[in-house]
Amino acid sequence: MTLPLIPPMLATPGKLPPVAQDARWAYETKQDGQRVVAYLEGDGTVLLRARSGEDITAAYPELRPLGAALGRTAAVLDGEVLALDERGRADFQLLQSRMGLAHAPGKAARQATKVPVHLVLFDVMHLAGQDLTGLPYTRRRGLLEELGLGGPHWSTPTALVGHGEEALRATVEHGLEGLVCKRLDSVYEAGVRSRAWIKIRNMRSEDVLVGGWLPGKGRLEGLPGAVLVGQRAAGRLRYVGGVGTGWSEAERVRLAELLRAAETDVCPFDPVPHVAGAHWVVPRLVGEVRYSTRTRAGMLRQPSWLRLRPDLAPEESAADLPDDLP
Known part of the structure; x- marks a missing residue:
């Protein structure tokens, strides 16, 4: 692999930013899945690494076409692998039937037909040979959205800037796991549990x-x-x-x-x-x-x-x- 190994940035448990600072933050739905970093060399290949650094590519064969979707552009992307229930909501219990199969590709392929997964992308740390970790969140997010990565098993959901209280209320009303608050000027702190990202779990x-x-x-x-x-x-x-x-x-x-x-x-x-x-x-x-x-x-x-x-x-x-x- 020629791309740099980048451990994922982690969020700190907390509460909504003060109302006076609301416009300085973006809000994303907290997903109940498996965190992954996707390495795409620009040659059609995909390598998926778990938060531990383990290669889990073989566990999710339906995500391999993501490399072809990005074409010749090399990138390192941050995201979450989900298994969705009949209502379209992340179900961690369903996902457990797919996890741990990185060394059993045959079983992984069979499970993929029964419990397909979906990769939600929310950050880009390296793109076309350039290190983006020092750029602010807003710039990285813009570059990610410009890639236009939407497909049968992956998507790039929109982040909401400001309106944190409304965003959190919506996650409660729709039975979602919670909210992640990301400061607009935050750089990507690889491997760090940062106060620039705050996670709120609905309990x-x-x-x-x-x-x-x-x-x-x-x-x-x-x-x-x-x-x-x-x-x-x-x-x-x-x-x-x-x-x-x-x-x-x-x-x-x-x-x-x-x-x-x-x-x-x-x-x-x-x-x-x-x-x-x-x-x-x-x-x-x-x-x-x-x-x-x-x-x-x-x-x-x-x-x-x-x-x-x-x-x-x-x-x-x-x-x-x-x-x-x-």
Whole structure:
């Protein structure tokens, strides 16, 4: 490869820029996929590297024609590989069936016919022999859009300048993962988690019932390292995941006391989850958790603990799972 190896620039978690600075920022939809840097030599070839630097080209054979689409222009492009659901929204669970197949090209090709991917392009770091990382975001973005890269498996969505509050509200209303805010004058800081890019993840919150816990390790020995939570559906308590973050030390100690008082030998979940080392409790503690989204099986993704809900009786906790889950 004659193109320079450029690790992707990373965003810092945060919140919307102040209203007075809104016009100095661009806003892009945060996508729930796999970050990739695409290297196009200008000879029709494509090399895809994951954030780790691993060559994952073979995992996504439908993206190979991107090299021909760009023609003789050599470029290094930044983007995200997505698997879209029937509503056209990124579904990370779908994408997982495509990830990890870089060393199994035959299986990757078969999966491509079942779960095709789409590459969203949002930056260009090297173009026609020129290093663009020192240029401001607005200039790089303009050069990227001039390439006209739109195809059956790739696109260059428009970025919105200003109107951050409206952009964030739209991602919430459409059930999207979140927003990335990029300062218009920002250079491309390769491999750096920069404050010039801010990511905002839309999180949901719901009530759950605690049905078990896992012992903590190290400094958490003797305390719960995670609680196992569920929600009622079709007349039974369905396991929806383990929650291991969100407590202060005092809250964790108090929770340990409550869990020990509710211990039982009987698993309250139906069906019984395969969780090694689980301690079961009578499901009478109601808690509120924050999470990003659900898997197709109803499991919570990236859950964190918000608070106990002593104001709610167990029978009052929300039953948010569809009745037709397996």
